Amino acid sequence: MMMDNDPLNESLKALLSDYAAPIPDDGFAALVKDRIGRRTKLRRALLAGASLSGGIIAGMQIPKLIDLAVGASKRGPLANAALPDLPSLSFSHIVDGLAQSAGTPMLMIAATGICLLWWLGDTAMDSL
Amino acid sequence: MRPVASVSFDDLLRAHQGMIRAFLRRLCRNDALADDLAQDAFLIAHQRLGDLRDTGAAKSWLFQIAYNVYAGHARKHARRRELFEAQNGADLDDAAQPAPAGMARDIAMAMDQLPADVRACVLMCLSYGMSHSEASKASGLPLGTVKSHIKRGTEKLRAFLHAYQQA
The missing domain is CATH 1.10.10.10 (Winged helix-like DNA-binding domain superfamily/Winged helix DNA-binding domain)
Structure with a gap:
């Protein structure tokens, strides 16, 4: 690399090799693997929780979807009549729909619960 | 370029933990903090193992992660260290160095x-x-x-x- 023939530099390299000598494992690798295992479990639990919450919210919309499908089939597949009113997918319409089917207090509790779970998950992930 | 398929995280951890920990200990001058940062560095390495394309570059890749973790920590705690040094007249990270x-x-x-x-x-x-x-x-x-x-x-x-x- 540089100045390899300089004995002073060789001494310096030797000293620095000792100075930064690799450290024995002493259980470090096991600690890292343990942390990885715990984070993986937590990530899976959070994913399952998020899937469950999303599934519940989506499931609550299924009756509307069935009503829409039934309405469309009653009109006939090739009818020239105007299409039935399609539900809006805007955030406010979804929240209104959930509030009507589950009640505003339940919706508030669910939203608070989701926020709390999010925060707990984030904090736990940082601490693991 | 060597294929990455044969690289396992366990092999990387076993082969390089000693160097990465020594490197961070010499940068931090605090053994406990350095080991915490080394753990964080290896967790990041585990998440990004797919980014490692060349097994021969594993060493510099791990050093890159470790140095970034150290730099992030140093930035985060710079202000706290300044306050500590102003009050105590000593480097916060020197405390645990034998x-x-x-x-x-x-x-x-x-x-x-x-x-x-x-x-x-x-x-x-x-x-x-x-x-x-x-x-x-x-x-x-x-x-x-x-x-x-x-x-x-x-x-x-x-x-x-x-x-x-x-x-």
């Missing part, structure tokens, strides 16, 4: 006088045998800066060593 003896102590003191980025470059190139370009990639510093850091650091250490041998 004192080496003799020549080892003197070389440690000489290294500690170098700025952290200079120390990192000197360690990567002189202690761990990385090339200048590998050190540049790992530290995120331009190649010219790495070369000047190593030149400056080496000159200071050589001056110290020369004085030591004279004494």
Whole structure:
């Protein structure tokens, strides 16, 4: 690399090799693997929780979807009549729909619960 | 370029933990903190293992992650350290460093006088045998800066060593 023939530099390299000598494992690798295992479990639990919450919210919309499908089939597949009113997918319409089917207090509790779970998950992930 | 398929995280961890921990201990000057940062670095490495394309570059890739973790920590705690030093007149990270003896102590003191980025470059190139370009990639510093850091650091250490041998 540089100045390899300089004995002073060789001494310096030797000293620095000792100075930064690799450290024995002493259980470090096991600690890292343990942390990885715990984070993986937590990530899976959070994913399952998020899937469950999303599934519940989506499931609550299924009756509307069935009503829409039934309405469309009653009109006939090739009818020239105007299409039935399609539900809006805007955030406010979804929240209104959930509030009507589950009640505003339940919706508030669910939203608070989701926020709390999010925060707990984030904090736990940082601490693991 | 060697294929990455044969690289397992366990192999990387076993092969490089000693160097990464020693590197971080010399940067932080606090063994417990350095081991915490090393754990964080290996967790990041585990998440990003798919990014490692060349098994031969694993060492510099891990050093890059470790240096970034250290730099992030240093930035985060710079203000806290300043306040601590203003109140106590000591470096916060020096607290848990056991004192080496003799020549080892003197070389440690000489290294500690170098700025952290200079120390990192000197360690990567002189202690761990990385090339200048590998050190540049790992530290995120331009190649010219790495070369000047190593030149400056080496000159200071050589001056110290020369004085030591004279004494």
